[in-house]
Amino acid sequence: QTAGGHTGWQAVSDHDPVAEADAADRALSTRAAWEGAAARPGMPRWMKLGVLAALIVVELPVYYSVFENLHGVGRFADLLSYSLMVAVAVAMILAPHIAGWILRRRSATGAVRLSAVPALALLGVWAYGAWALGDLRAKVAFREEPPLELPPDVAADVGDSVRNPPSLIESLHLDPQSVSWMFVALLLLSGGIAFLIGLGEEHPYLAAYRTTAERLRELEQEIETDLAGSERAKEAEATLGARGGARRAAHEARLYAVDDLYEAAAHAYLDGVAMESGDPAVTEAAMRLSRQWPLLPH
Known part of the structure; x- marks a missing residue:
């Protein structure tokens, strides 16, 4: 039995998934920022x-x-x-x-x-x-x-500094x-x-924390990008019919404009024939045809 007199299977649960999701979103948006070193210590x-x-x-x-x-x-x-x-x-x-x-x-x-x-x-x-x-x-x-090996006559003429020259180390004392x-x-x-x-x-614990935080920020940015793309896709899907109708209307308008140009050209041709022809029968036939609209077959 529950406090309200209902059995366990009749009790209303206090679990609210929507409220928990909102709380998680608020916690994610108000998460404390990292207050340590702004960059990784050491060198790249x-x-x-x-x-x-x-x-x-x-x-x-x-x-x-x-x-x-x-x-x-x-x-x-x-x-x-x-x-x-x-x-x-x-x-x-x-x-x-x-x-x-x-x-x-x-x-x-x-x-x-x-x-x-x-x-x-x-x-x-x-x-x-x-x-x-x-x-x-x-x-x-x-x-x-x-020591340098010199001939006896040369060795007698030179001093010991020539036969045993001091090295650079010895000259520097x-x-x-x-x-x-x-x-x-x-x-x-x-x-x-x-x-x-x-x-x-970097300290291993700090490196692990910083790597996790950086990866979390990257995932959040990817989620935001995906959400923005999803919203754009939904908007494009919602306006798909209207945009398709607008394209069809524009296409039909272009076709009608082309038909009007051909009709105008045909009537101008008949008017020219009627004016320039010297045969009354031809002139009458051209005038009779020019009164038809549309003149060209569709």
Whole structure:
């Protein structure tokens, strides 16, 4: 039994689908606007790829100066030097970038929470690689060159500065440690930029919310466009009969106008025959025909 004395199947339901639809429309139209960042943080995808590619290209000469003396001379040695140069340049940029991306994405739904461990390990390997490459570059720069072999009579006339000329590094009064740290800082700087690019991605939750909101706006615009098109189609369908009748009337009016032109031409021809003919019978026949309307068959 219900409060009104009716049984359950006789009770009137309070569910009003029309009112609920109106409430949903009002909620959709008065939905709170997003108050966060107006644009996505970070850089666009094409700009990120461009910066990473530029960092790789900038580091290629540094690695080539390190690896060119490790494989000897010859085409195969040059091929090894170039391949190692490209591989190391790509690895030294992508490693910190991927580590930063993993650290940023580890809070996403379904992500592995312990992914920070391999990311930090990857950063450690990258930092060690930067130190090792900087140290190797310093050793290559400060390698000892063999003295010039001169004939005895010439060697007696020249000084030691000619037989053992100072290198550019020595003339600049640089030590191996400063050169090593300079190249290490250069590698850490370029890799750090790649790391910040990966770490500067939008927060996964915020990215999901923003993507959903953007998709919702696109769907709302598509719905509005479809509704406008539907209204135009309904209006065109409602006026289809009237427009068809107007077209038929206009077509018939054009046909009548053409018929009138032909009739006028035929009567003008008969009038000319009646006036110019010297035979009374022909003149009378032309005048008799000109009194008919319509003159031409339809």
